[in-house]
Amino acid sequence: MINLFYISTEIFLSLSILILLLIGVFKKKSESFIYNFTCIILLVGLAININLNPQFPIDLFNNSYKIDYFTTLIKSVILISAFLVMLCSLNYVKQNDILKIEYPILILSSILGMLVMVSSNDLIVFYVGLELQSLALYVLAAFKRDNILSSESGLKYFILSALSSGLLLYGCSLIYGFSSSTNFDLIYQNSKSIEYGIIFGIVFILVGLAFKITAVPFHMWAPDVYDGSPTSVTVIFAILPKIAALTVFINFLYGPFLEMFDQWQAVIIFLSIGSMVFGAVAAIGQKKLKRLIAYSSISHMGFALAGLSVGTNEGIQNSIIYLMIYLIMNIAFFCCLFMLKRENQYFDKVEDLSGLSKNHPLLSLSLMIILFSLAGIPPLAGFFAKFYIFTAVIEQSMYFLAIVGLLSTVIAAFYYIRLIKVMYFDEQKEKYDLNHSIGLKMILVISSTIILIYFINPNIINNFVLDITLI
Amino acid sequence: MLAHAIFFYFFSFVAIISAIMVTVSKNTVHSVFFLILDFISISCLFIMIGAEFLGMIMLIVYVGAVAVLFLFVVMMLNVAQQKNQWFKSSDTSTHIPIGLIVSLIIFFELIIVIGGWKYKPDIIENFSNNLISNSTNTHTIGSVLYTEYIHLFQISGMILLVAMIGAIVLTFRKREGVKRQNYFSQISREKNQGVELVEVKSNEGVKIDV
Numbered sequence: 001m002i003n004l005f006y007i008s009t010e011i012f013l014s015l016s017i018l019i020l021l022l023i024g025v026f027k028k029k030s031e032s033f034i035y036n037f038t039c040i041i042l043l044v045g046l047a048i049n050i051n052l053n054p055q056f057p058i059d060l061f062n063n064s065y066k067i068d069y070f071t072t073l074i075k076s077v078i079l080i081s082a083f084l085v086m087l088c089s090l091n092y093v094k095q096n097d098i099l100k101i102e103y104p105i106l107i108l109s110s111i112l113g114m115l116v117m118v119s120s121n122d123l124i125v126f127y128v129g130l131e132l133q134s135l136a137l138y139v140l141a142a143f144k145r146d147n148i149l150s151s152e153s154g155l156k157y158f159i160l161s162a163l164s165s166g167l168l169l170y171g172c173s174l175i176y177g178f179s180s181s182t183n184f185d186l187i188y189q190n191s192k193s194i195e196y197g198i199i200f201g202i203v204f205i206l207v208g209l210a211f212k213i214t215a216v217p218f219h220m221w222a223p224d225v226y227d228g229s230p231t232s233v234t235v236i237f238a239i240l241p242k243i244a245a246l247t248v249f250i251n252f253l254y255g256p257f258l259e260m261f262d263q264w265q266a267v268i269i270f271l272s273i274g275s276m277v278f279g280a281v282a283a284i285g286q287k288k289l290k291r292l293i294a295y296s297s298i299s300h301m302g303f304a305l306a307g308l309s310v311g312t313n314e315g316i317q318n319s320i321i322y323l324m325i326y327l328i329m330n331i332a333f334f335c336c337l338f339m340l341k342r343e344n345q346y347f348d349k350v351e352d353l354s355g356l357s358k359n360h361p362l363l364s365l366s367l368m369i370i371l372f373s374l375a376g377i378p379p380l381a382g383f384f385a386k387f388y389i390f391t392a393v394i395e396q397s398m399y400f401l402a403i404v405g406l407l408s409t410v411i412a413a414f415y416y417i418r419l420i421k422v423m424y425f426d427e428q429k430e431k432y433d434l435n436h437s438i439g440l441k442m443i444l445v446i447s448s449t450i451i452l453i454y455f456i457n458p459n460i461i462n463n464f465v466l467d468i469t470l471i
Numbered sequence: 472m473l474a475h476a477i478f479f480y481f482f483s484f485v486a487i488i489s490a491i492m493v494t495v496s497k498n499t500v501h502s503v504f505f506l507i508l509d510f511i512s513i514s515c516l517f518i519m520i521g522a523e524f525l526g527m528i529m530l531i532v533y534v535g536a537v538a539v540l541f542l543f544v545v546m547m548l549n550v551a552q553q554k555n556q557w558f559k560s561s562d563t564s565t566h567i568p569i570g571l572i573v574s575l576i577i578f579f580e581l582i583i584v585i586g587g588w589k590y591k592p593d594i595i596e597n598f599s600n601n602l603i604s605n606s607t608n609t610h611t612i613g614s615v616l617y618t619e620y621i622h623l624f625q626i627s628g629m630i631l632l633v634a635m636i637g638a639i640v641l642t643f644r645k646r647e648g649v650k651r652q653n654y655f656s657q658i659s660r661e662k663n664q665g666v667e668l669v670e671v672k673s674n675e676g677v678k679i680d681v
């Protein structure tokens with residue numbers, strides 16, 4: 001008998017998707033109700049998930065589904081950030097006519113897919129979770145269907161993502177063929193000797209995953225999709241799939257393919273260096289904030305991958321700390337973006353920030369903190385995130401990676417600080433609206449405070465990852 | 472045994488000929504018909520080797536859904552003319568050599584990968600252990616699908632649900648100003664809602680608001 005208690009988070013989310021769908025069909029004008037109810041469902045799901053917290057790893061469904069401390073932590077992070085994203089984008093969604101009953105339901109199903117992905121211990125379970133996650137995201141990207149940019153971004157994401165799924169499946173089939181199993185543990189046992197077929201398979205799977213976290217050279221879709229889709233969906237793109245895909249990266253690399261460390265390390269270093277440098281250089285010329293944050297997230301993913309290329313427990317832990325700080329900074333940044341509105345018109349160009357400090361001193365102060373933190377300037381949280389990664393990298397004497405990382409940080413600092421210059425020293429523009437929801441303000445205040453005071457007690461985040469030991 | 476061999480050669484001959492005809496025939500609609508013939512003869516082959524479930528799924532999914540969809544697309548878009556242009560006009564013919572190069576590279580890559588393949592005899596042994604000879608394919612697949620792989624089955628159901636929601640949300644439009652017949656409101660209409668008594672003054676007429 002399978003102990004279904006351990007997947008109660010997933011069961012709860014699936015049931016609530018179905019129930020919300022029924023409510024949406026039979027109750028007229030229930031959009032707002034379903035949106036708010038989804039926020040509550042995410043919180044309840046979080047509570048259920050934290051309540052599970054198994055003391056020892058648990059295998060379900062013939063060892064194809066794995067629940068342990070690591071997956072529970074990542075699932076909680078996904079649920080919390082989904083809740084915050086839903087809360088801060090409520091007004092945007094309402095004012096841009098994309099508040100339909102399907103919108104929160106699609107977000108929920110995407111999160112369900114992510115939870116499945118994170119827990120997967122089998123190639124098929126992983127792929128099915130990935131598809132559930134991305135299928136909902138394609139629709140969300142094209143959700144503003146009368147807007148040509150949104151439709152374009154949805155279509156572009158769909159086609160390129162289908163291509164990468166094809167590559168990923170090809171890799172999976174190669175691995176299945178050469179190790180005669182889809183289960184991660186069995187793959188690990190059967191692939192001790194190095195065979196070309198398995199290495200080919202690993203490379204194809206890494207390509208498919210790199211596409212999902214927008215690592216160079218598989219990043220081409222990111223700026224257009226981030227720019228085209230509605231801002232409330234861009235937040236989701238920038239945060240949620242990346243947590244899930246990076247976790248799967250860790251599960252793959254430090255699970256079935258651990259013996260092939262020498263083979264995949266070079267690939268990860270290449271992806272990491274490419275993303276760090278390209279993300280830093282390409283963002284310089286950007287005029288739109290959403291495109292800029294797309295390139296910035298490419299660069300940040302490069303740093304997170306650098307932590308994975310090390311091959312130590314410390315590297316993995318530091319990557320996860322990096323990911324958590326990255327998502328706090330990104331949520332805060334998008335909160336600021338949601339506040340740039342005038343008479344229900346939202347602005348997302350760099351020039352719209354000009355002279356912000358004269359009209360909105362508090363908003364520009366917190367935006368300044370966030371941007372400094374994104375650039376990695378001490379003593380803010382972003383600095384420590386990068387610092388941990390570099391410590392792990394240098395301890396393994398990978399100096400080239402560390403030097404490239406430092407240089408790209410310097411280049412990236414240029415465009416972050418240029419935004420601050422535009423805010424504080426350029427000429428003043430019209431005032432923006434002040435009638436923001438309390439949730440939005442609260443999230444901005446709390447996240448900027450965490451960024452600001454992280455250095456006093458880094459253990460508020462670091463304690464969570466201490467127990468993660470995969471090697 | 473002889474009948475078996477004759478059937479096998481017949482179906483494989485039809486499959487190969489129709490596969491060639493799919494690519495050769497000038498008319499796209501004929502291509503789709505040959506594709507359907509190809510699918511059917513391959514599903515017959517499946518049934519002959521005892522994989523009746525696979526054969527039936529092949530019929531339902533490929534012939535019943537995919538090929539008919541192709542037929543609709545071909546008939547609606549009128550691809551027949553476009554295809555001729557691709558092969559004839561000189562300025563757009565660059566993608567044929569490029570396609571050939573790419574397919575050659577993929578072919579050689581496959582040869583390299585297969586070259587590294589070491590035959591694993593233990594797979595065959597495992598298979599023969601699991602086979603139950605006195606139950607049908609469908610029965611065996613069902614007994615695994617609904618027990619060991621129940622989670623995958625359920626999540627695939629969720630994927631189909633999301634696909635359905637997505638298709639509806641992206642294409643469904645509420646049309647404005649459509650007049651629909653509502654029997655209930657028609658029948659429940661009463662005299663005082665429909666008829667108004669107006670006292671008409673001479674030389675002024677009645678103003679009618681509609």
